Amino acid sequence: MTSVKECRRSEGGKFALMRRGAEVQLSRHKMAKYALDLAMAPLGLEVRRREHDFSDTRNFIPFHSTLQAAERAGLSIGDYIDSVLNKTPGATQATIDGMRALGVFARPVDSVVEIGSGSGRYVEKTIAACAPKRYEIYETSKVWADYVGSKYGVVVRPTDGKTLSSTSAGGTDLVQAHKVFSGIPSLPTWIYWTEMSRVCRKGGHVVFDILTEACLDLGTLEKWVNSGIENGAYPAAMPRSLALDYFSDRGFDIAGTFLVPMGLGRTTEVFVFRKG
Ligand SMILES: C[S@@+](CC[C@H](N)C(=O)[O-])C[C@H]1O[C@@H](n2cnc3c(N)ncnc32)[C@H](O)[C@@H]1O
Known part of the structure; x- marks a missing residue:
């Protein structure tokens, strides 16, 4: 095993070390990682660049590298996710437009609760659509929650991954979750549904998307199979009839559904x- 002591600074800001009798040149970054790996190896740990890990949906996409990539591309973080990562330019705005067409913003929306706000791309466009006085987010990724909290001035609520425990019953105009319930197991989704129904006020709206049979056919199944995603809960499918029955049973009318x-x-x- 090579020890860090055997490394020396070479010309051009590179570091050189002897490995199996040959000199190896490393950049400052690689050298730092190498030194960390050496130090952590006895603990069985290795330092790795954080990639998007689909089996770990509570942590969302890497924070620093995504912000940097968006900045390099000259795009807002939301536009970067839509256009570059997801290759679906305009998708966030299309959802907001669909909600508007179904009456969500027809009356003043003073309070919003959002589950799994991620980068805040829906926070940004929701604020633009209705300028709420109170906006709370429940988000399991602390780094993203803090970023969205300070960037958009929204309230970051303690998040246990299934309840809206800091929000009182019947006082919120819009309760929403986008691209969240396709990434968590069924049970927390259903618990969130009870919570969304609880905190929504009469005449207010509950909005979320799920992967239903309307989104699944054999060709799509093939795409998921070949996606290379090392899965955990993602993608979680849900019968549309269950969502319709569940909210109907709790006094909600369906204003409509649409595909994004x-x-x-x-x-x-x-x-x-819409809560009746
Ligand atoms: C696929 S991302 C979607 C983010 C954002 N809504 C969007 O569409 O850009 C799912 C988000 O939900 C968060 N999340 C995952 N599990 C959660 C849970 N049980 N409760 C709250 N947030 C969760 C993740 O950290 C991530 O930010």
């Missing part, structure tokens, strides 16, 4: 419910 893109030619179905 979810990358690689796939879609997800957005449901807009």
